[in-house]
Amino acid sequence: MPSGKAKSPRSGRRDPKVVIYPAWCKKCGNCVAFCPVQALEEDEWGFPRLARPEECTSCRLCEKLCPDFAITVGEAPVIKGRSAEEPAPRATGDRSTVDRRHSPERVPPVLEHHRDEEESDREET
Amino acid sequence: MTGSNRTIVYEWLRHDKKFPHVWCPGCGLGILLGSLVRALSSSGLDKNRVVLVSGIGCSGRLPVYVDTASVHTTHGRALTFALGIKLSKPDLVVIVVMGDGDATAIGGNHLIHAARRNLDLTALIVNNQTYGMTGGQFSPTTPFGSKASTAVFGHIENSFDISALSETAGAAFVARSTVYHVNQMDNLILQAIRKKGFSVLEVLSPCHTNFGRHNRLGSQVDMMKMYKKQGVPVKRWEQMSEKERLDRIPLGVLTDRDMPTYLDSYAEVCRLAAGMREEGKI
Numbered sequence: 503m504p505s506g507k508a509k510s511p512r513s514g515r516r517d518p519k520v521v522i523y524p525a526w527c528k529k530c531g532n533c534v535a536f537c538p539v540q541a542l543e544e545d546e547w548g549f550p551r552l553a554r555p556e557e558c559t560s561c562r563l564c565e566k567l568c569p570d571f572a573i574t575v576g577e578a579p580v581i582k583g584r585s586a587e588e589p590a591p592r593a594t595g596d597r598s599t600v601d602r603r604h605s606p607e608r609v610p611p612v613l614e615h616h617r618d619e620e621e622s623d624r625e626e627t
Numbered sequence: 628m629t630g631s632n633r634t635i636v637y638e639w640l641r642h643d644k645k646f647p648h649v650w651c652p653g654c655g656l657g658i659l660l661g662s663l664v665r666a667l668s669s670s671g672l673d674k675n676r677v678v679l680v681s682g683i684g685c686s687g688r689l690p691v692y693v694d695t696a697s698v699h700t701t702h703g704r705a706l707t708f709a710l711g712i713k714l715s716k717p718d719l720v721v722i723v724v725m726g727d728g729d730a731t732a733i734g735g736n737h738l739i740h741a742a743r744r745n746l747d748l749t750a751l752i753v754n755n756q757t758y759g760m761t762g763g764q765f766s767p768t769t770p771f772g773s774k775a776s777t778a779v780f781g782h783i784e785n786s787f788d789i790s791a792l793s794e795t796a797g798a799a800f801v802a803r804s805t806v807y808h809v810n811q812m813d814n815l816i817l818q819a820i821r822k823k824g825f826s827v828l829e830v831l832s833p834c835h836t837n838f839g840r841h842n843r844l845g846s847q848v849d850m851m852k853m854y855k856k857q858g859v860p861v862k863r864w865e866q867m868s869e870k871e872r873l874d875r876i877p878l879g880v881l882t883d884r885d886m887p888t889y890l891d892s893y894a895e896v897c898r899l900a901a902g903m904r905e906e907g908k909i
């Protein structure tokens with residue numbers, strides 16, 4: 503269940519959550535070129551960056567047109583019963599770069615006991 | 628509506644494979660991989676019932692990354708392995724991923740006969756109009772006049788239309804999409820998987836590294852913009868004049884027909900034979 507209730511000021515839709523995972527990004531430029539509202543731009547190294555978050559409509563086209571699963575749109579997955587300090591588990595040994603949170607370096611997981619706080623924060627604002 | 632890649636990646640990609648994957652930056656095969664796992668995830672199929680089969684080529688690498696049973700076979704023979712798997716275990720959902728060279732050159736005969744037999748398989752044919760992995764030689768889908776590493780003066784053969792070929796050969800379901808039309812592709816993959824009978828989905832995908840470079844088509848972004856301009860829904864295509872159709876490609880479901888599948892007919896033969904044996908006639 504998505505928990506985001508915050509509305510972006512312009513579109514009135516749910517807050518966009520575009521996350522880029524540089525370790526998998528090959529800087530191909532698909533996401534920047536095909537975002538229908540030009541919300542993304544290339545940063546100085548060639549990686550995409552959400553330059554105009556207020557424009558983003560969470561349409562997920564960038565996510566689907568990314569050949570490398572390096573940009574995703576949506577809520578951070580909730581990790582049950584894990585403390586914030588604990589490192590993310592490796593899926594199968596050290597070689598794996600696939601993680602439940604897709605991936606450890608990128609999406610800070612919303613720990614379950616933090617989620618309620620987050621929700622009440624949101625409702626206040 | 629399909630789920631977010633964030634959760635699907637963990638569930639459907641193989642954890643012991645090295646990412647980022649081997650394909651060139653921007654290659655359409657990565658987009659198809661995403662589409663396939665989203666379709667599989669929304670199909671509700673049990674992972675253990677799905678088998679992905681591929682041949683050799685850049686497209687042949689695709690099943691390697693998906694966490695289902697997979698068979699990476701020899702160049703051109705993916706369909707023959709798939710046929711064997713389906714006949715021995717009809718409960719499995721068998722999806723075959725092939726390149727255009729794989730499916731229509733060395734494996735061309737297998738394609739038409741698999742379509743003719745109408746065995747319940749799904750064939751995803753990645754049409755990048757060239758032999759990507761081996762360096763951009765012409766394939767049976769390279770358009771007349773275009774350049775390839777083995778056609779520096781321009782190609783002098785006519786090309787196959789993969790969808791028309793499969794349709795005439797007898798496939799129950801034929802559709803075409805491009806990696807730019809990714810939402811349509813998600814849906815068509817799901818439809819092809821669910822269809823009873825031989826289903827073919829032809830996916831146009833940019834190989835900017837080889838086909839694009841030889842023909843000065845620019846980056847994959849330029850090639851995808853070209854697909855955007857060329858692609859028209861089949862419904863509109865049917866109403867277009869010959870002149871308007873030039874340089875345009877019909878996209879969507881091209882054929883969808885219900886016919887007895889090979890397994891249906893085979894079960895009937897088994898029933899007849901069992902009856903005759905009971906009567907002592909054989």
Ligand SMILES: Cc1ncc(C[n+]2csc(CCOP(=O)(O)OP(=O)(O)O)c2C)c(N)n1
Pocket residue numbers: 683684685686687701702725726727728729730753755757758759760761766
């Ligand atoms: C029997 C056999 N013949 C030739 C080859 C060499 N070979 C490897 S990949 C390939 C072509 C692949 O082209 P295609 O099927 O269009 O896939 P793509 O790489 O474009 O995705 C060829 C000819 C081979 N591996 N095996």
Ligand code: SF4
Pocket residue numbers: 518520536537538539540541542557558559560561562563564565575
């Ligand atoms: S979700 Fe849509 S609008 Fe937002 S950055 Fe991605 S492509 Fe642009």
Ligand code: SF4
Pocket residue numbers: 522526527528529530531532533534549550567568569570571572573653
């Ligand atoms: S589409 Fe993906 S790989 Fe390409 S630049 Fe964007 S995030 Fe990076």
Ligand code: SF4
Pocket residue numbers: 649650651654655656685686755759760833834835836837
């Ligand atoms: S050679 Fe062509 S088909 Fe192969 S990975 Fe590169 S762009 Fe894709």
